[in-house]
Amino acid sequence: xxxxxxxKVMREVVMDGKVASMYRADTEKFLEDRELTEEERxxxxxxxxxTLYRLGAHPFLLxxxxxxxxxxxxxxxxxxxxxxxxxxxxxxxxx
Amino acid sequence: xxxxxxxxxxxxxxxxxxxxxxxxxEPAIIEAARDYEQMRKRMAGFRPDVLVVIASDHLNQFFxxxxxxxxxxxxxxxxxxxxxxxxxxxxxxYRAEVEVDVAKSMLQLGSKMGVDFSFSDEFRIDHAFTVxxxxxxxxxxxxxxxxxxxxxxxxxxxxxxxxxxxxxIRRIIDELPSNKRVGVLSSGHLxxxxxxxxxxxxxxxxxxxxxxxxxxxxxxxxxxxxxxxxDRMLASGNVTPGFLNFVLLMGLADGKPPSVSGVxxxxxxxxxxxxxxxxxxxxxx
Numbered sequence: 001x002x003x004x005x006x007x008k009v010m011r012e013v014v015m016d017g018k019v020a021s022m023y024r025a026d027t028e029k030f031l032e033d034r035e036l037t038e039e040e041r042x043x044x045x046x047x048x049x050x051t052l053y054r055l056g057a058h059p060f061l062l063x064x065x066x067x068x069x070x071x072x073x074x075x076x077x078x079x080x081x082x083x084x085x086x087x088x089x090x091x092x093x094x095x
Numbered sequence: 096x097x098x099x100x101x102x103x104x105x106x107x108x109x110x111x112x113x114x115x116x117x118x119x120x121e122p123a124i125i126e127a128a129r130d131y132e133q134m135r136k137r138m139a140g141f142r143p144d145v146l147v148v149i150a151s152d153h154l155n156q157f158f159x160x161x162x163x164x165x166x167x168x169x170x171x172x173x174x175x176x177x178x179x180x181x182x183x184x185x186x187x188x189y190r191a192e193v194e195v196d197v198a199k200s201m202l203q204l205g206s207k208m209g210v211d212f213s214f215s216d217e218f219r220i221d222h223a224f225t226v227x228x229x230x231x232x233x234x235x236x237x238x239x240x241x242x243x244x245x246x247x248x249x250x251x252x253x254x255x256x257x258x259x260x261x262x263x264i265r266r267i268i269d270e271l272p273s274n275k276r277v278g279v280l281s282s283g284h285l286x287x288x289x290x291x292x293x294x295x296x297x298x299x300x301x302x303x304x305x306x307x308x309x310x311x312x313x314x315x316x317x318x319x320x321x322x323x324x325x326d327r328m329l330a331s332g333n334v335t336p337g338f339l340n341f342v343l344l345m346g347l348a349d350g351k352p353p354s355v356s357g358v359x360x361x362x363x364x365x366x367x368x369x370x371x372x373x374x375x376x377x378x379x380x
Binding site: 014061074094 | 154155158159160172179182183246247248249250253265287290292293294329333334
């Protein structure tokens, strides 16, 4: 588990539009040298926010990150997001 | 010896300015905007020479590679917010000179008063600073001393420590080697959830908001500290620990009840609190 590394990726993407473009253009390459578990890497590539939430990603960063990189309908995301993370309650997001 | 002339706490919700400016604001927003206009006049009435601004950072300037609990900014200027916050929230920028001499004196006096503040010579201030400053001092004509607190990255210091740091800042201001009139402006919030299952349109726990504002209003430090545990605040909303900045203000006020306090409950976003401790009654607006 490398919560810090996941948070670091999400923060970089949220804070800088150019980094966000690079991330969107080739996520696998962006994550190439990051020290992530395979589960974290796959969840970041798939924008699987529910898994990232369950693993203890910082919810404040996860919120901004998911909305920024989400490829589907953003209006629907709001409802789906809450529903899909609810089963995991409140995972510890300390790094 | 400097003089502490006013202590004030308000929200830093980046949504609030847009709610006021938007078409057809709901009654609670109109009332909250009036409260904040009164707060602006109140601070101006006390004629501060410098504003000590105590607020958090939302993992923008500081991150878990090097996370200070309490940090004094001593760069010559403070500007914000961050570009991505401007894009997301459409909030106004803010720019102020930093009163570097006061910042340095506060750092030196800190250790004597039991707080080893971190410091920074290069930083931006995020919406937690720019939103309250734009409400309280839109003229951007007063120098500030920014003090950053960690309420975002656990472990955050417990409520008791925020209270003690507030008490220490009061003693530090008392001992500053200048005759400046010092106003303190802090920002925080009540129950709020971001990126969690309870995130919604209004406060994530209005009962917490009412109870805490009643306790703050009556100066019940003991109960506030007892109930402001990390777990209790998280149960009310996963970003609720921003409340700790108000606990710090209770310490700055030496445990006394505020001169005025209140809270509005908009349906469209989190609760909008205000609190102020006046040092002198005669200059009130």
